[in-house]
Amino acid sequence: MSIEITSKPIKEDDDFVISKTLEYNSQFVENKYELLSVYFRNDANEILGGITGKTFWNWLHVEYLWVSESERENGIGSKIMLAAEAEAVARGCVGSTLDTYSFQALEFYKKLEYKVIGSLSGYSGEHERYYLQKRFR
Numbered sequence: 001m002s003i004e005i006t007s008k009p010i011k012e013d014d015d016f017v018i019s020k021t022l023e024y025n026s027q028f029v030e031n032k033y034e035l036l037s038v039y040f041r042n043d044a045n046e047i048l049g050g051i052t053g054k055t056f057w058n059w060l061h062v063e064y065l066w067v068s069e070s071e072r073e074n075g076i077g078s079k080i081m082l083a084a085e086a087e088a089v090a091r092g093c094v095g096s097t098l099d100t101y102s103f104q105a106l107e108f109y110k111k112l113e114y115k116v117i118g119s120l121s122g123y124s125g126e127h128e129r130y131y132l133q134k135r136f137r
Helices: 011-025 076-090 106-111
Strands: 033-041 047-056 059-067 095-101 115-123 127-135
Touching: 033 076, 047 076, 059 076, 076 095, 076 106, 095 106, 106 115
Parallel strands: 059 095
Antiparallel strands: 033 047, 047 059, 095 127, 115 127
16 A cells, blocks of 8 residues: 655546545535636637636536736626626526635625635735635525
8 A cells, every 4th residue: 555646647547536526426416517618709709808617516616717907997807707607597506606815806706796705824925815605696
């Protein structure tokens, strides 16, 4: 028996661990998830902003939100988030979760009615990571 530590995992090994975790979870909940991405494009079809995430167990889980620096004060981020939330509601979601760092977009998410439900300090020695949620009406 041995413990292996690696920064270059074999995909099949990770897939095995994930599949066994999902197998365990399936005793309690359905292991169905659906990817959710929203893109804001200009007339040249270039992406000026976007969101990636997934919906599962009646929640939207936002993974990444990015808006081009030149567009950050033009409301694109809000439009993208609201579009993702509307799609999540259409999929039967009751709320959304995400995390952000102190140097990212905490105030932006608060304006969209997200509430901080926890945080961890000390990232890179000086930054806070915030965990947020929003319940849909």
